[in-house]
Structures are given as structure tokens and as C-alpha cells.
Amino acid sequence: MSNENGVYSVPGTEFTRDTNYIQTRITADGRDGFPVEAGRYRLIAAKACPWANRTIIVRRLLGLEDAISLGMPGPTHDKDSWTFDLDPGGVDPVLGIERIQQAYLAYDPDYPRGITVPVIVDVTTGKVVTNDYAQITLDFSTEWTAYHREGAPDLYPEHLRAEMDPVMRRIYTEVNNGVYRCGFAGTQEAYDAAYARLWIALDWLSERLASQRYLMGESITEADVRLFTTLVRFDAVYHGHFKCNRSKLTEMPILWAYARDLFQTPGFGETVDFDQIKTHYYVVHRDLNPSGIVPVGPDLAGWTTAHGRESLGGRPFGDGTAPAPLP
Incomplete structure (x- = not known):
């Protein structure tokens, strides 16, 4: 069993993945209570993880570096959480936490699922907003257009x-x-x-x-x-x-x-x-x-x-x- 992005495997069975992610969205109209706003959100994405790597690439291609800050855990985690062991003192310099688990527990003290990356945290509250990695990158393309760099590619063309x-x-x-x-x-x-x-x-x-x-x-x-x-x-x-x-x-x-x-x-x-x-x-x-x-x-x-x-x-x-x- 591993908590990497909701991976679960029980001996003697076919592999299954827990895909019940936090589906709150950050949108231009803020319909879920989280409007697009430069500087408000922090993307936590480990370079080791393929699902997180997607968000790092899309953020870079679209030029969202100044709008969405990036925190990077180290390459390993224990059974509970990814940790910020690459940062001085093992603490994320923006969120002030040692483990991503702390942002999940701020969102829900009884959070029952895997502590996964990528995840977006509301810097103003220290709480997780979403870990729905597939939707995160699509929203970077479609909801964050006001902060795209000049010349940003269309990664999700409507006609395709x-x-x-x-x-x-x-x-x-x-x-x-x-x-x-x-x-x-x-x-x-x-x-x-x-x-x-x-x-x-x-x-x-x-x-x-x-x-x-x-x-x-x-x-x-x-x-x-x-x-x-x-x-x-x-x-x-x-x-x-x-x-x-x-x-x-x-x-x-x-x-x-x-x-x-x-x-x-x-x-x-x-x-x-x-x-x-x-x-x-x-x-x-x-x-x-x-x-x-x-x-x-x-x-x-x-x-x-x-x-x-x-x-x-x-x-x-x-x-x-x-x-x-x-x-």
C-alpha cells in the first residue's frame, strides 16, 4: 500500500486507485468560493510524482509562475505525508508547515483519504482547496487566462x-x-x-x-x-x-x-x-x-x-x- 496520489494495492487483488479527490475548483467566477486571484494560492507538487509533474509543466508553459507560487516536497514520504525536507529547516517557507498533511487537516481534521500531491493550498487560510490533479491543469488553461503569459499556448483547444x-x-x-x-x-x-x-x-x-x-x-x-x-x-x-x-x-x-x-x-x-x-x-x-x-x-x-x-x-x-x- 502507498499513499502516493491515492494508490492502494491489497495482496491477492487487482490494483485499484482511490480517485475520490477534493473537487473544489478555483475559477474565474469563484462559483465554489475560490476565485482566481494572483498570489492567493500555492501549488504543492513533488518533482518525483508524475501526477504532480503535470501541474509543474502546465504552470510553466502558461507562464503562471508569478500568479501561483510553487512548493516542492522532497522525493520521499512516510505512511502519513509528503514532507518539505528540501527546504531550510524542513519547513515550507510560505505555508510554514513541515508536512502537507497539516494543510489537509486544516481543511478537515478528520480527512480520511490519502495525502496526495499535487495539491493547491489557500495561503490565506493554510487549508487545502483541491487535489483533483486532472482538473487542476485544465483549470490552469481555461480559468486562469487573465494571468497567462503573452504567447501562452492553448493546451486545451475548444475545437479539439x-x-x-x-x-x-x-x-x-x-x-x-x-x-x-x-x-x-x-x-x-x-x-x-x-x-x-x-x-x-x-x-x-x-x-x-x-x-x-x-x-x-x-x-x-x-x-x-x-x-x-x-x-x-x-x-x-x-x-x-x-x-x-x-x-x-x-x-x-x-x-x-x-x-x-x-x-x-x-x-x-x-x-x-x-x-x-x-x-x-x-x-x-x-x-x-x-x-x-x-x-x-x-x-x-x-x-x-x-x-x-x-x-x-x-x-x-x-x-x-x-x-x-x-x-
């Missing part, structure tokens, strides 16, 4: 949503969550079924990306962000740790080139920390890795090599521009 939503749903069920279904399967039968579903989906994605640069065509969208955070962790942890080992990402020519293309695009690669990723999975998941030993490999130097995807054309940011380099 009817096609895009099913693509993202399949990426979630078969790939993002599919690797976890393999890793935390409680029986051989559950693992075999999860493994088959994962590779059917990866083959489908390879075919889709063979003739177009991005999942929805010529420009990056939210769908690419969601797939990227799984692909970038694939060889480092999922191939071995989660037994997703038909092929390494580096042995899948189309997906490997696609992932490198995104990694080298401003807003993506600089959000990735392979050391934190490996430390998280191999140290926290003691049910899968009792020793807590973090492997030295694999060699991850290839992420900056030429990918050749430019030959497919496309404009990564559509009518927009790349985010400015990090300071």
Missing part, C-alpha cells in the same frame, strides 16, 4: 476537445495508471492482464504518432503533457520496478523520439529530476523493493540527443511562443 478527451482518458486508464496496475498487481493473472493492456495502448500511441508530431496534430496540448510524465519515467523506474519490461522506451523508436522531442522543448525537460524520481519509487515502495536500494542505472544521457521529429513539421506552441528560459 471532443477528440482530445477520449484520447486523454485512454492515456490515463491504460498508460498513466496502467504502469501502476502492472507494478502493484496482486496476482499473476492481474499482472498479465494489466501488462497486455499497457502494451496495446503503447502500440496504439506509436501508430498515432508515426505520422504526426504531437498527439492532437501539429501543436502541444494537455494530452502530450499527460503522456510525457509517464514516458519520461519509463526506463528509470517503470520498466524494472513495475515490471513493464516488454521493451525499454529507448527500444521503441517512435515513442522514444517523441519523448525526446518534448523533453527538449522549453517547459518540459527542466521540470524533470531523474534522481528524485528513482529515489521516490525505489525508497518509498518497500512492498516492491524491501531493501530500499536505488539502482545506479539506466544510462539516461540519451534524452538530449537528436530526435528528428522536426521532419513531421508542426509548431510546438501553436500561435504562441516558448516560455522564457528559467532564471
Whole structure:
């Protein structure tokens, strides 16, 4: 069992994920009591976590850094909570707390579910607003437009949503969550079924990306962000740790080139920390890795090599521009 973003696995059963998130939304009209307001909210997102990594990427692509502050827990957590062990004194400098659990308990002293990241906290009260990671990034695109940088890309184009939503749903069920279904399967039968579903989906994605640069065509969208955070962790942890080992990402020519293309695009690669990723999975998941030993490999130097995807054309940011380099 792990509390990483609501992960639950009981030996002898198929892996299931607790998806009962806090669904309060921060919106332009404030209909849930939380209006869009620069400086009021703090995003807590661990670089190690793929679900949190999405929010870091989208925040950067849209230029919301000045509107929404970012707190980063360390790569590991105990059974109760992620902790701010990367900050001086182990305390988040804005919220003044040592554990994300404190913000959840401020929201509900009897909060019954997993203490997950990403999460948005209302700085004025110290209480959690939402941990609904899938909605958070969509709201960054659609509700926070007043604070988007000039040239911010449209990551959730209205004219593509009817096609895009099913693509993202399949990426979630078969790939993002599919690797976890393999890793935390409680029986051989559950693992075999999860493994088959994962590779059917990866083959489908390879075919889709063979003739177009991005999942929805010529420009990056939210769908690419969601797939990227799984692909970038694939060889480092999922191939071995989660037994997703038909092929390494580096042995899948189309997906490997696609992932490198995104990694080298401003807003993506600089959000990735392979050391934190490996430390998280191999140290926290003691049910899968009792020793807590973090492997030295694999060699991850290839992420900056030429990918050749430019030959497919496309404009990564559509009518927009790349985010400015990090300071």
C-alpha cells in the first residue's frame, strides 16, 4: 500500500486507485468560493510524482509562475505525508508547515483519504482547496487566462476537445495508471492482464504518432503533457520496478523520439529530476523493493540527443511562443 496520489494495492487483488479527490475548483467566477486571484494560492507538487509533474509543466508553459507560487516536497514520504525536507529547516517557507498533511487537516481534521500531491493550498487560510490533479491543469488553461503569459499556448483547444478527451482518458486508464496496475498487481493473472493492456495502448500511441508530431496534430496540448510524465519515467523506474519490461522506451523508436522531442522543448525537460524520481519509487515502495536500494542505472544521457521529429513539421506552441528560459 502507498499513499502516493491515492494508490492502494491489497495482496491477492487487482490494483485499484482511490480517485475520490477534493473537487473544489478555483475559477474565474469563484462559483465554489475560490476565485482566481494572483498570489492567493500555492501549488504543492513533488518533482518525483508524475501526477504532480503535470501541474509543474502546465504552470510553466502558461507562464503562471508569478500568479501561483510553487512548493516542492522532497522525493520521499512516510505512511502519513509528503514532507518539505528540501527546504531550510524542513519547513515550507510560505505555508510554514513541515508536512502537507497539516494543510489537509486544516481543511478537515478528520480527512480520511490519502495525502496526495499535487495539491493547491489557500495561503490565506493554510487549508487545502483541491487535489483533483486532472482538473487542476485544465483549470490552469481555461480559468486562469487573465494571468497567462503573452504567447501562452492553448493546451486545451475548444475545437479539439471532443477528440482530445477520449484520447486523454485512454492515456490515463491504460498508460498513466496502467504502469501502476502492472507494478502493484496482486496476482499473476492481474499482472498479465494489466501488462497486455499497457502494451496495446503503447502500440496504439506509436501508430498515432508515426505520422504526426504531437498527439492532437501539429501543436502541444494537455494530452502530450499527460503522456510525457509517464514516458519520461519509463526506463528509470517503470520498466524494472513495475515490471513493464516488454521493451525499454529507448527500444521503441517512435515513442522514444517523441519523448525526446518534448523533453527538449522549453517547459518540459527542466521540470524533470531523474534522481528524485528513482529515489521516490525505489525508497518509498518497500512492498516492491524491501531493501530500499536505488539502482545506479539506466544510462539516461540519451534524452538530449537528436530526435528528428522536426521532419513531421508542426509548431510546438501553436500561435504562441516558448516560455522564457528559467532564471
